[in-house]
Amino acid sequence: MSTTLTDTHRAALKRFLLALVDQSRARVLVEPNRRSAGFWFGGGNVVRDRDGVLWLCGRYRNVGDSRTGLAAGERGLECAVFASRDGGQSFQKVVRWSKADLSRPDAEVVSIEGTALHLAADGQWELFISTEKAWEYPEEVRDYRKPGCGVWSIDCLRGPSPDRLDSASLRPVLRETADAAYLHAKDPVVYGLPDGSTHLMFCSHPYCWS
Numbered sequence: 001m002s003t004t005l006t007d008t009h010r011a012a013l014k015r016f017l018l019a020l021v022d023q024s025r026a027r028v029l030v031e032p033n034r035r036s037a038g039f040w041f042g043g044g045n046v047v048r049d050r051d052g053v054l055w056l057c058g059r060y061r062n063v064g065d066s067r068t069g070l071a072a073g074e075r076g077l078e079c080a081v082f083a084s085r086d087g088g089q090s091f092q093k094v095v096r097w098s099k100a101d102l103s104r105p106d107a108e109v110v111s112i113e114g115t116a117l118h119l120a121a122d123g124q125w126e127l128f129i130s131t132e133k134a135w136e137y138p139e140e141v142r143d144y145r146k147p148g149c150g151v152w153s154i155d156c157l158r159g160p161s162p163d164r165l166d167s168a169s170l171r172p173v174l175r176e177t178a179d180a181a182y183l184h185a186k187d188p189v190v191y192g193l194p195d196g197s198t199h200l201m202f203c204s205h206p207y208c209w210s
Contacts, residue, residue, distance in 0.1 A: 029056065029091050030082060038063030041080075043114040043187065047162075054084040055162040056091055057117040057127060076112035079129055081162045094163035099131075101167055102155070108134040110150050114187030114203075117162060121196035127157045127165050128173065128200065130186035141180045141207040151175075152184035154202060174200070180207045 005013070032039040044058030062074040078098055082091035099109040113130040120126050135151040136142060153175035159165035174185045184205035192198055 029088075030058065030080075033060055033062055033077070036063070045116055045189075047117050047119060049119065049162075052085075052087075054088050054091075055117055056082040056084070057115045057162070059112045059115060075110075076132070079112045079115055079127075081117065081127070081165070083163065095165060097129075097167065102129065102131055102170065103133075104170075108150075110134050110148075113152060116188040116190040118190040118192065118198065120158075120198060121192060124158050124160065125162050125165060126190070126198075127162070128154055128188040128190050129157065130154045130188055130202070132186075137183065137207055138177065138180055141183075144207050152186040152205070154185055154188050154200075174202065176204070183207045 030041040032041050038061070040061050042058050043061070044056065046054055046056045048054050058080065059076050060078040060080065062077050076099075078096055079102070080093050080096040083094045084091045097112075099112060102112065103109045109131045111132040113132060115130070116128040118126045118128065130152055132150045132152050137145040137151070154173045155170055156173045157165040157167065158169045173188075176182045176185055182204045184207075185202050186205075187203040189201040190198060
């Protein structure tokens with residue numbers, strides 16, 4: 001059987017994809033801190049609860065360059081959750097966390113990265129947050145750490161609803177310390193299976209950022 005797409009197939013596929021994601025009809029749901037290069041809000045997901053409320057999570061990203069640390073800008077500045085009770089016509093911010101809010105005495109957050117909102121099988125809501133923390137590299141690769149940069153890892157907040165997530169519940173979920181080839185873990189994608197288990201997908205980078 002031939003696997004080559006004909007021009008007719010390509011045209012049909014293009015029409016189908018444009019019907020799914022038509023950028024010409026897109027609209028901004030959450031404004032960035034500034035309409036300028038390097039500023040945006042995103043890196044999260046949308047979940048509809050049992051009452052029909054849409055919950056949107058993400059992070060405000062200001063200008064910066066993760067390859068050069070904070071010297072090039074503030075980067076991931078704030079994590080937030082928004083709610084829509086009109087079917088997605090409008091979203092209101094209901095809760096936010098700064099880098100300081102997500103820091104611990106042994107883990108200063110220098111940038112907030114991707115997030116994922118999830119309704120667990122026990123009825124509790126979870127917000128998975130990846131952050132870059134001011135940690136040193138393992139000794140064998142310490143010379144590769146760029147000044148002002150840290151290590152990405154994933155934490156989780158829990159609460160009875162997305163607007164009542166408890167910052168005191170912050171706990172680590174994923175941090176690689178044994179294998180420098182997978183030193184950085186970020187950008188969680190979370191989903192539940194019928195057996196009640198929670199599955200986490202994530203992006204991983206080596207110590208050399210290549």
